[in-house]
Structure formats: C-alpha cells, structure tokens
Amino acid sequence: MAACQLSLHVGEITANRATALETISAAAAAGASVIILPELTPSGYVFGSPAEARACAEPADGPTVAGWAAQAARLGVVIVGGFDELGPDGRLYNSAVLADPGGVRAVYRKAHLWDAEADFFATGGEPPPVVDTAFGRIAMMICYDAEFPEWVRQPALAGADLLAVPTNWPAEPVPAGERPNVVLNIQAAAFANRMFIAAACRCGPERGVTWTGGSLIAGPDGYPLAGPAGADGPELLIADCDLSRARDKATSPRNHPHRDRRPALYG
Amino acid sequence: MAACQLSLHVGEITANRATALETISAAAAAGASVIILPELTPSGYVFGSPAEARACAEPADGPTVAGWAAQAARLGVVIVGGFDELGPDGRLYNSAVLADPGGVRAVYRKAHLWDAEADFFATGGEPPPVVDTAFGRIAMMICYDAEFPEWVRQPALAGADLLAVPTNWPAEPVPAGERPNVVLNIQAAAFANRMFIAAACRCGPERGVTWTGGSLIAGPDGYPLAGPAGADGPELLIADCDLSRARDKATSPRNHPHRDRRPALYG
Numbered sequence: 001m002a003a004c005q006l007s008l009h010v011g012e013i014t015a016n017r018a019t020a021l022e023t024i025s026a027a028a029a030a031g032a033s034v035i036i037l038p039e040l041t042p043s044g045y046v047f048g049s050p051a052e053a054r055a056c057a058e059p060a061d062g063p064t065v066a067g068w069a070a071q072a073a074r075l076g077v078v079i080v081g082g083f084d085e086l087g088p089d090g091r092l093y094n095s096a097v098l099a100d101p102g103g104v105r106a107v108y109r110k111a112h113l114w115d116a117e118a119d120f121f122a123t124g125g126e127p128p129p130v131v132d133t134a135f136g137r138i139a140m141m142i143c144y145d146a147e148f149p150e151w152v153r154q155p156a157l158a159g160a161d162l163l164a165v166p167t168n169w170p171a172e173p174v175p176a177g178e179r180p181n182v183v184l185n186i187q188a189a190a191f192a193n194r195m196f197i198a199a200a201c202r203c204g205p206e207r208g209v210t211w212t213g214g215s216l217i218a219g220p221d222g223y224p225l226a227g228p229a230g231a232d233g234p235e236l237l238i239a240d241c242d243l244s245r246a247r248d249k250a251t252s253p254r255n256h257p258h259r260d261r262r263p264a265l266y267g
Numbered sequence: 268m269a270a271c272q273l274s275l276h277v278g279e280i281t282a283n284r285a286t287a288l289e290t291i292s293a294a295a296a297a298g299a300s301v302i303i304l305p306e307l308t309p310s311g312y313v314f315g316s317p318a319e320a321r322a323c324a325e326p327a328d329g330p331t332v333a334g335w336a337a338q339a340a341r342l343g344v345v346i347v348g349g350f351d352e353l354g355p356d357g358r359l360y361n362s363a364v365l366a367d368p369g370g371v372r373a374v375y376r377k378a379h380l381w382d383a384e385a386d387f388f389a390t391g392g393e394p395p396p397v398v399d400t401a402f403g404r405i406a407m408m409i410c411y412d413a414e415f416p417e418w419v420r421q422p423a424l425a426g427a428d429l430l431a432v433p434t435n436w437p438a439e440p441v442p443a444g445e446r447p448n449v450v451l452n453i454q455a456a457a458f459a460n461r462m463f464i465a466a467a468c469r470c471g472p473e474r475g476v477t478w479t480g481g482s483l484i485a486g487p488d489g490y491p492l493a494g495p496a497g498a499d500g501p502e503l504l505i506a507d508c509d510l511s512r513a514r515d516k517a518t519s520p521r522n523h524p525h526r527d528r529r530p531a532l533y534g
Contacts, residue, residue, distance in 0.1 A: 111529055114522060115519040118521065144527075147524065149416030151529075187448070188452045188455030191448045191452055192414060223445050257415075260415075265392065265394060265421075
C-alpha cells in the first residue's frame with residue numbers, strides 16, 4: 001500500500017494532475033497495489049471564492065478521474081484520491097473516488113465539512129461505500145470526516161478492511177515531542193475497529209495555510225506501518241499490508257470490538 | 268487533578284484500601300481537587316474464581332466507598348475509583364463511584380466487559396452519569412468501556428468536562444518508540460470530544476498478568492497534561508486543569524465536534 005503525501009498548488013490543475021500521475025507510477029514501481037492520494041488533489045484547497053472553486057471543479061467522469069482510472073487499469077492497481085467534483089446536480093462536492101482496473105468503482109462525497117469548505121461545497125449525505133477489490137475491501141472518507149468515530153464505524157461495520165482517507169490537515173500547534181492529534185485520531189480509529197487506515201495529506205504552503213503532513217498507514221492495532229510523515233515535503237509511504245488481517249477482530253478469546261458494542265445503549 | 272497509578276494485589280483488601288487512602292492524601296497534599304483511582308482498587312483484578320470475586324465484593328455503602336466519601340469530605344475533594352460491587356440485586360458489578368464532600372454522588376457499572384470479567388460480573392446497562400461538582404462536570408467509565416467511541420460520546424454530549432477512567436489495562440506488546448494503543452485511544456477520545464480525560468491504571472504483577480501502566484491526564488486537544496506513566500511502578504500524576512475549558516468546543520470559526528455530528532446518517 002502507498003500513502004502519497006504530495007506538494008500541491010491551488011488552481012494549478014495541470015501541474016497537480018501530473019504530480020499525482022507521476023507519484024502513482026512511482027508507488028506502483030515500488031510495489032504498491034493500493035495507492036492513496038490527498039484530498040482535492042487536482043484543484044488544491046484554499047479557494048479564494050466560490051467561483052474559483054467552480055472553475056477548478058470537474059465531473060466524476062472528467063479528465064482527472066479518467067486519468068486515474070486509465071492508470072489503475074494500466075498498472076493493475078487501486079487508486080483512491082480526492083477531487084473537486086462538479087456533481088450531476090450542478091453543485092460542487094469535496095469528493096473522493098476509487099478506481100481499479102474495472103474502472104471507477106465508487107465516488108464518495110465528504111459529509112462533514114471543515115470551516116470555509118461550506119462556502120464552496122455541498123454536503124454529502126451517503127455513507128462511505130465499501131468496495132470489494134482484488135486486494136481487499138476498501139472504503140474511503142475525507143479529512144474531517146474521520147474525526148467522527150460514528151462515521152468511521154459505518155464502513156468498519158460494513159466490512160471494510162482498509163479505510164483510505166484523502167486529507168488536507170491544516171497545521172495547528174503541536175506540543176514538542178507529540179504526534180499531531182489528527183494523526184493519533186487515525187491510529188485510534190484503526191485500533192477501535194481493528195482495520196487498516198491510510199491517510200494521505202498534502203504539503204506546500206498555500207495562501208497562508210500550511211499543512212500538518214503526518215500521512216500514515218496504520219495497522220489494525222493502531223500502530224503505524226509507515227509514517228507518520230513530516231510536514232515539510234512530499235513523501236511516498238509504502239507498507240506491506242495483508243488486508244485480510246483486518247477480518248480477524250478477536251482482541252481476546254472473548255472480545256471483538258464490533259460484537260462487543262451495545263448499540264441499544266448508544267442513544 | 269490527580270491520576271493515581273497504584274500497586275495493588277488481588278484479595279489484599281485491607282492493604283489495597285490503605286494504599287488508596289494514602290495516595291488520596293498525597294494527591295490532595297500536592298494540590299489535587301479531583302483524584303482518580305484505578306479499576307477494582309480494593310479487590311485487585313485477577314480473580315481465580317467467581318467465589319473469590321464475591322468474597323472481595325462490597326456494596327456501594329460498604330467500607331471502601333464509605334472511606335472514600337469520608338476522605339472526600341475531610342479533604343474537600345472529588346474522588347473517583349473502581350471497586351468490586353455487590354449490587355442490591357445480589358449480583359456483582361465492576362463499578363466506579365464518585366464521592367465528593369456531599370457524599371456518594373453516583374455509581375457507574377461497567378457496560379463492556381473484558382475477557383474473563385464476564386465470569387465474575389454482570390454487565391451494566393446505564394450510561395455514565397454526569398455529576399456536577401464544585402470543580403466541574405465529571406463522568407466516569409471503566410477501562411474497556413472507553414474503547415467504544417459511541418460510549419464516550421454519551422457523557423460528552425451530556426456535558427461532561429472530564430471523563431474519569433479507572434482502568435486495569437493488561438500489558439500487550441507495544442512496538443519500540445510507540446505509546447500503547449490504549450493510551451492513544453484516550454488521547455483521541457479527548458480530542459474527538461474536546462473534553463478532559465484522565466485514566467488511572469494499576470501496576471504490580473498479579474497471577475501472571477502485568478499491566479500497561481500508561482496512566483495519563485489528557486487535555487481537550489488530546490495532548491497529555493501529565494503522563495503517560497510508565498509500566499513499572501506507582502505514579503502520582505498531577506496536572507493543573509481548568510475544566511471549564513472543555514465547554515469551549517469551537518475548533519474553527521465554524522466547527523464544533525458535537526454540533527457537526529450528523530446523527531441521522533449514523534445508522
């Protein structure tokens with residue numbers, strides 16, 4: 001598996017697309033079968049206006065996603081990446097797509113919007129799909145979505161082995177010697193569900209915003225298999241993951257983090 | 268606030284009670300107003316049989332809790348600690364109590380039992396109460412309970428500033444340089460709810476079981492204010508906490524981890 005921390009630049013769609021395609025090729029050359037890209041990879045993040053966000057948008061059968069699907073077919077890999085989606089309803093969504101050699105398998109629209117995103121994007125209203133691929137069952141959600149443990153639970157209960165999280169984590173102060181809390185959150189979400197989670201963040205300062213970096217691939221016990229990445233530059237994180245390990249959720253002879261839930265009490 | 272990591276010994280009730288009372292006094296002398304003790308403090312954990320668990324049990328108005336309530340009144344503090352409860356229904360519960368100068372304010376019974384605990388204890392069926400104390404609104408849950416983010420949400424949504432977690436985390440392998448995943452989980456739960464969480468674990472090998480230690484006090488951003496403790500001995504962790512900070516849950520000009528939830532989608 002590869003989590004690709006990319007340097008991106010708002011509005012520079014051609015350059016960002018090329019960065020993504022080059023990184024996908026490098027990841028596949030390094031042996032990766034499942035390749036995760038950041039949130040809003042082709043467009044960048046810090047839009048100056050709704051008009052700019054719209055100018056950067058493209059439909060789910062547009063050139064970025066078509067390029068990823070073609071590369072997935074050529075390389076025999078799964079690609080998950082975020083993009084600025086112009087929906088069939090004319091609205092914009094902060095979306096992610098999963099493409100494999102069979103084509104575009106699923107599109108997911110971010111359901112928990114962060115800060116100014118609400119000025120640009122409509123809110124998704126469907127749970128993360130779980131896609132059965134040649135390498136395991138893969139779901140996706142985007143950045144702030146993953147801070148809602150109830151949301152992470154949905155694909156986990158639906159059988160996801162891996163949750164792929166394209167993200168753009170804005171940098172916040174982190175105490176010396178600590179991992180960023182957004183990174184800990186990914187680790188704990190993996191632990192709580194005994195599934196793999198891979199988060200791919202971005203770098204490259206943009207209109208006054210810097211990024212956490214911190215891309216990582218966490219195993220079902222919550223410990224990193226690769227990363228967390230630093231904040232300062234692109235990183236290609238690779239980990240050898242047997243996704244079927246996420247199907248053994250026994251944590252003791254009698255415990256299982258999903259079966260031990262008591263939903264009748266959860267109000 | 269104090270999280271007290273104690274050395275305990277199964278069945279040595281008189282000695283364990285004395286250890287707790289001495290540590291409460293030391294914590295108060297160090298300035299603590301809210302003092303958290305481990306799970307099953309008077310009894311120890313690794314029972315050999317249901318009969319032994321029953322022999323170590325006492326009602327919620329028994330000597331251990333009465334001793335804590337008296338000390339809470341004498342010192343003007345809040346005490347949260349775990350004990351082996353003989354319920355009014357004749358069943359045993361893995362319980363925690365909150366005592367303050369007003370007496371015993373609440374008893375909570377563990378709702379998610381770990382491994383062999385099910386041989387000894389009945390399962391609690393009530394959500395963690397949130398108790399309004401002189402120092403803030405305090406809830407409690409026990410050890411494995413806190414690995415269910417849905418369960419942590421209940422008292423958080425009910426207004427808890429602090430979640431006190433008496434725990435006995437059995438030791439599991441931890442990769443070099445990593446914090447135990449049970450510790451990360453506490454940090455992430457604090458972050459997800461922007462509330463304080465303090466976990467008090469135990470030490471002292473018992474019938475072949477060793478413990479994680481890892482006691483900590485996490486702030487609303489998920490970073491430790493004290494700890495995590497090591498695994499090898501008792502520790503008295505103290506942190507200066509303004510619990511009212513947990514009431515400001517704004518994470519951006521437009522974001523709030525509770526208001527941003529989308530419960531209609533959470534199935």
